[in-house]
Amino acid sequence: MGELKNCADYPSRPYYPPVNPQPKERMNASAPAPQSEPARHITTRAIVIGLILTVAICWFATDTTYRLRASRVSLGHMPMSLWLPFLLIFLINPLLKKIQRDWMLRPGELGLILCMGFIGSVFPTKNVAGRLIAVLASPYYKATPENRWAEFTHEHILPWAVPSNRTGDITHLWEGLPAHLSIPWHVWAGPLFWWFTFFFALFIACLCIAVILRKQWVEYERLAFPLAQLPILMIQDTASGQVGFLKNRLFWTGFGIALFILSWNILPLFWHNLPILPIGPTHRTTISFGHDFPPLQIKFNFVMAAFGYLTNLEVLLSIWLFHVLSLIEIGVLNRFGVAVGKDFGSGLLLQQVGGFAAFALFGLFIARQHIGAVVRAAWRADAEDRSELLSYRTAVICLIIALIYASAWMYALGISLLGIAMQLGLLFIYFIGLAKIVAETGLVYVETPLRTQELAAAALGTSVQTPDHVGMALAANSVESHREYAFPSLAHIAKIHDTFQWPRNRMVAALILAFIVGFVVSIGYTLNLCYGATGAANIRHVFVFGGYSQRMFDRVVSWASEPPFFGNIEWRFLAAGALGTLFLSLMRLRFARWPLHPVGFTVGYVYPVRVTAFTVFLVWAFKSIVLRIGGIRLYRNLQPFFVGLLIGYTLGVGLSTLVDHIYFPGNGHMVHSW
Numbered sequence: 001m002g003e004l005k006n007c008a009d010y011p012s013r014p015y016y017p018p019v020n021p022q023p024k025e026r027m028n029a030s031a032p033a034p035q036s037e038p039a040r041h042i043t044t045r046a047i048v049i050g051l052i053l054t055v056a057i058c059w060f061a062t063d064t065t066y067r068l069r070a071s072r073v074s075l076g077h078m079p080m081s082l083w084l085p086f087l088l089i090f091l092i093n094p095l096l097k098k099i100q101r102d103w104m105l106r107p108g109e110l111g112l113i114l115c116m117g118f119i120g121s122v123f124p125t126k127n128v129a130g131r132l133i134a135v136l137a138s139p140y141y142k143a144t145p146e147n148r149w150a151e152f153t154h155e156h157i158l159p160w161a162v163p164s165n166r167t168g169d170i171t172h173l174w175e176g177l178p179a180h181l182s183i184p185w186h187v188w189a190g191p192l193f194w195w196f197t198f199f200f201a202l203f204i205a206c207l208c209i210a211v212i213l214r215k216q217w218v219e220y221e222r223l224a225f226p227l228a229q230l231p232i233l234m235i236q237d238t239a240s241g242q243v244g245f246l247k248n249r250l251f252w253t254g255f256g257i258a259l260f261i262l263s264w265n266i267l268p269l270f271w272h273n274l275p276i277l278p279i280g281p282t283h284r285t286t287i288s289f290g291h292d293f294p295p296l297q298i299k300f301n302f303v304m305a306a307f308g309y310l311t312n313l314e315v316l317l318s319i320w321l322f323h324v325l326s327l328i329e330i331g332v333l334n335r336f337g338v339a340v341g342k343d344f345g346s347g348l349l350l351q352q353v354g355g356f357a358a359f360a361l362f363g364l365f366i367a368r369q370h371i372g373a374v375v376r377a378a379w380r381a382d383a384e385d386r387s388e389l390l391s392y393r394t395a396v397i398c399l400i401i402a403l404i405y406a407s408a409w410m411y412a413l414g415i416s417l418l419g420i421a422m423q424l425g426l427l428f429i430y431f432i433g434l435a436k437i438v439a440e441t442g443l444v445y446v447e448t449p450l451r452t453q454e455l456a457a458a459a460l461g462t463s464v465q466t467p468d469h470v471g472m473a474l475a476a477n478s479v480e481s482h483r484e485y486a487f488p489s490l491a492h493i494a495k496i497h498d499t500f501q502w503p504r505n506r507m508v509a510a511l512i513l514a515f516i517v518g519f520v521v522s523i524g525y526t527l528n529l530c531y532g533a534t535g536a537a538n539i540r541h542v543f544v545f546g547g548y549s550q551r552m553f554d555r556v557v558s559w560a561s562e563p564p565f566f567g568n569i570e571w572r573f574l575a576a577g578a579l580g581t582l583f584l585s586l587m588r589l590r591f592a593r594w595p596l597h598p599v600g601f602t603v604g605y606v607y608p609v610r611v612t613a614f615t616v617f618l619v620w621a622f623k624s625i626v627l628r629i630g631g632i633r634l635y636r637n638l639q640p641f642f643v644g645l646l647i648g649y650t651l652g653v654g655l656s657t658l659v660d661h662i663y664f665p666g667n668g669h670m671v672h673s674w
Contacts, residue, residue: 042506046109054120054514056085058521061124066529066539070660070668074125076444078227082121084654110235111500118489120518127481129522130544138549140165152557156470163187176535183531201406208399210490211390216370226310226442228492254644262652281673293331301615306646308619311442316620318600323613326605343454347573352449354577355602360433415471419464426452431487438488445608447482461565469556611674
């Protein structure tokens with residue numbers, strides 16, 4: 001397998017772009033050689049296969065989670081719902097050459113298919129579709145005299161935004177559709193159309209920001225993009241018509257270990273006397289630090305291990321160290337009785353919100369010269385933007401239009417201008433911050449500390465009223481998941497586009513098609529399952545169709561009588577997080593050998609990190625030993641083992657899901673999670 005350059009060999013550190021940047025070929029000597037014209041061309045068959053992959057992703061994730069009740073394959077920034085079907089296409093591709101040489105997909109076509117899959121994977125289950133349907137279907141059906149939703153929320157819900165339950169159509173969604181009735185698509189058509197326009201406006205805004213920041217992140221700061229680098233290396237390895245790493249013994253060792261563990265754990269489902277091998281993301285134990293201290297979760301995640309091997313040592317160390325320090329800090333705060341508002345969990349999460357905001361805003365400050373150059377270049381005919389997905393002029397204009405439409409849409413929903421500014425601002429801080437964290441660190445499982453609904457409401461206090469709270473509950477919670485909508489995916493797509501340099505008009509059209517198909521298929525199939533015999537109330541995903549929307553509207557009622565606000569203790573936690581992150585960022589800029597990355601301080605206690613931190617520690621310890629003993633050469637020689645581990649695990653998840661589909665439909669087994 002090819003060498004992984006500019007990924008994990010050396011830490012990437014941000015720096016200011018030069019006044020007169022050198023040509024791209026000189027700045028990034030390790031960039032892949034320019035593709036030939038046939039490889040750069042976007043073929044119709046690649047777009048068609050990309051759309052088929054999008055449909056497969058949405059169906060696979062929705063069906064596995066809701067109907068089979070098996071693994072949560074939509075989790076992560078490289079979700080199994082994307083990685084498994086794309087991997088099947090990748091492995092089948094060389095066989096097509098043996099049948100007919102022209103049938104084999106070229107590297108550029110595989111790259112485009114992967115990019116379209118990135119967009120399609122944004123929608124299924126808890127990412128967008130499940131959240132949106134659960135949010136829109138809750139206010140009327142779940143209203144009771146006890147929760148007082150009807151009294152405080154119904155008058156502020158506009159008929160174009162939420163489907164009506166006058167004829168019991170929403171009741172049927174939750175409880176199951178009678179056999180003599182058909183799915184009431186007409187009830188959902190209007191609200192879903194308007195929500196689609198809001199999602200599309202945010203998608204275009206994210207695409208434009210990804211274009212604007214692409215050169216800063218890829219060429220000036222040289223972020224690693226491990227989630228893009230690994231698939232690119234695999235794709236480029238097939239240029240000769242063969243998959244080179246399949247000849248590597250270490251690859252087959254890692255592949256065999258992972259596939260054997262998952263395959264073996266299928267056997268006890270049929271022969272109960274056989275023991276289960278308790279290795280994997282669904283098997284865990286804990287270590288207690290004492291009373292009032294959260295436990296340290298001990299579990300092994302194959303996907304985190306594979307991508308973690310490509311992550312810089314400073315990132316791995318920081319994640320592990322600050323996670324342990326977070327557990328200690330929470331225990332100490334509990335011992336001293338330090339508490340914050342009930343909507344904010346622990347004070348540590350507020351501290352990490354401050355750190356997260358500081359990380360994102362400091363990154364924009366670092367990029368200020370480049371952003372200014374982009375804005376100036378948008379009005380010049382000779383702007384150097386040929387390698388971007390959009391011209392700088394198009395990106396700036398479309399960003400302005402998208403933000404204006406999103407703001408007008410939220411205003412029509414009932415949110416005040418102050419509320420719109422606060423919530424959109426927080427959303428895009430989250431979008432940009434998380435995208436940079438994933439691009440720089442390769443953390444597959446990471447999310448933001450707290451949701452913007454409670455943060456915006458507390459920051460504004462009595463400046464906003466119940467209509468704002470209702471509108472913000474509907475708007476933000478529909479797009480805000482661990483994926484933070486589409487921005488991390490679009491940032492990686494911009495990186496992949498920089499490698500293959502496709503014709504950008506056709507490329508953007510392919511992404512928009514994937515967006516439309518992903519939205520329609522995910523929403524349509526979710527509604528179909530919800531209106532099925534069991535109804536949404538019996539769908540296994542308790543978080544989305546259970547307490548999630550309940551908690552969201554309960555807050556609106558609670559805030560009507562007691563508006564939330566940040567007190568002194570909350571502001572202190574926020575300030576501590578911001579100052580801590582700024583200190584770590586400045587030390588990292590000032591000292592080349594500074595060992596800690598600020599990302600650990602900003603996300604060290606978010607849920608995905610809590611359950612993967614021990615794997616991060618194992619990978620950090622192993623990689624440290626490898627680099628100390630054998631240096632970069634040994635590190636690169638061992639890369640195929642971790643690629644094999646990832647592919648073997650992926651096919652094992654697919655095999656387990658297939659067994660559930662055949663033998664245990666509706667009573668599947670979760671073998672894949674955080």
